[in-house]
Amino acid sequence: MLKTTAKFAIFTALSTLLLQTSLPAQARPTQPTQTKNAEAVYKKAKAELPEEWYVVYRITERIARANGQDTSPWRVVVVPEYQTNAFATDVNLIAIYSGIMDQLAGDSSALACVIAHEMGHHVKRHIAVGEAEKDRIRKEAEAEVMAEAEDARDDVEGNAVGGAILGTVGGILGGAVGAASNVGQSALEGASRQRVADAEERVQEIVKQKEQEMAETFRRQESEADEVGYTYMTRAGFDPEGCLRVMDVLGRTPGAEFDTSHPSVPKRVEQIKALMTQYPAQTLAQEGKTRLTGNPLSYSLSSDGMSLRINRRGGGSTADDIDRRFGQ
Numbered sequence: 001m002l003k004t005t006a007k008f009a010i011f012t013a014l015s016t017l018l019l020q021t022s023l024p025a026q027a028r029p030t031q032p033t034q035t036k037n038a039e040a041v042y043k044k045a046k047a048e049l050p051e052e053w054y055v056v057y058r059i060t061e062r063i064a065r066a067n068g069q070d071t072s073p074w075r076v077v078v079v080p081e082y083q084t085n086a087f088a089t090d091v092n093l094i095a096i097y098s099g100i101m102d103q104l105a106g107d108s109s110a111l112a113c114v115i116a117h118e119m120g121h122h123v124k125r126h127i128a129v130g131e132a133e134k135d136r137i138r139k140e141a142e143a144e145v146m147a148e149a150e151d152a153r154d155d156v157e158g159n160a161v162g163g164a165i166l167g168t169v170g171g172i173l174g175g176a177v178g179a180a181s182n183v184g185q186s187a188l189e190g191a192s193r194q195r196v197a198d199a200e201e202r203v204q205e206i207v208k209q210k211e212q213e214m215a216e217t218f219r220r221q222e223s224e225a226d227e228v229g230y231t232y233m234t235r236a237g238f239d240p241e242g243c244l245r246v247m248d249v250l251g252r253t254p255g256a257e258f259d260t261s262h263p264s265v266p267k268r269v270e271q272i273k274a275l276m277t278q279y280p281a282q283t284l285a286q287e288g289k290t291r292l293t294g295n296p297l298s299y300s301l302s303s304d305g306m307s308l309r310i311n312r313r314g315g316g317s318t319a320d321d322i323d324r325r326f327g328q
Contacts (some may be wrong), residue, residue: 001087001121001222001262041296049299052078052101053308059112060094061310063119063299066236066288070297070313077307084253086114086150088121093307103249107241110249112233120228126221140210218261226268230275236290240281243272 046054056076064070075093082099089095094115104110121127204214226243236242247269250256256265263271300316314321 001085037108038296045299055111056096056107056115057299057308059108059115061299062292063112063116063212063232063236064310065294065297066291067232068122068291069119072309073312074317075302075307076310084249085117088127089117092122094118104246105146107245109239110245112236112238113229113243113246116232117225119232120225121221124221124224125227126225155292181258215261219259222262223271226271227275230272231284234279234281234284237285237288237292240276244269247272257284
């Protein structure tokens, strides 16, 4: 994810929002755009796609080809909400809020850095790994909390401490591990009451520790996605300074100077500048140039009709692929 937030954004009402961004009927290509003349392909795309769709198509397909990420289709959607953010979710789906597109209007290199960053989350499998990591930490937290509850029950024998200490044990980042907020309801006296209070304090410590572990995981993933984003967009021939211009925009958002689920913006700027030295733009661009000599990737609507699909290298029609292989 581009902006500093507490967790990966998951759209529970994605279909409702995306319906507003579907291509108008007259702009929906009936067949994938395929031609040996790249100029004709792009000219056709610009004529039939809304401007925002055309922009994300041109950027995404170029980055994908330049970095060898064109063996599977990508899906891109522009979310019609004014937020300075973007996120990766599902399989190869990149969602970009109209707010960040507005702030980066006229700067294709900056927008390319955003798209490449979100590609990085997919390439590094951050979504799948992140979910597994959350599940692991949640289970560890629950086990430690239950152990504290068992100790308290043993020490406070004869009193109905029971599940009170467990409280609302949930999952980190989707119902954070809950502390035992109602332990005080037990009518305990003296040492018994103190034992329960100590257990509750320990539960809070466990919660804090596990939340810190999750935040560290997210910060590491964001740093990895920043590196992929810089190298991918630069290899595709975009201006590497575009990544710094993105950080300039993010640096104006609340809390940008602090580490949260993301490294602080100043730290991200330092990392990008270091990457510019480590991976010179000219070298990366030359690497990508050899991959950009082929035909542009075609585009179409995704099968659910809610996002723009930038098709794989072989096109977007399985029927056409069969005909090419075995004839009609």
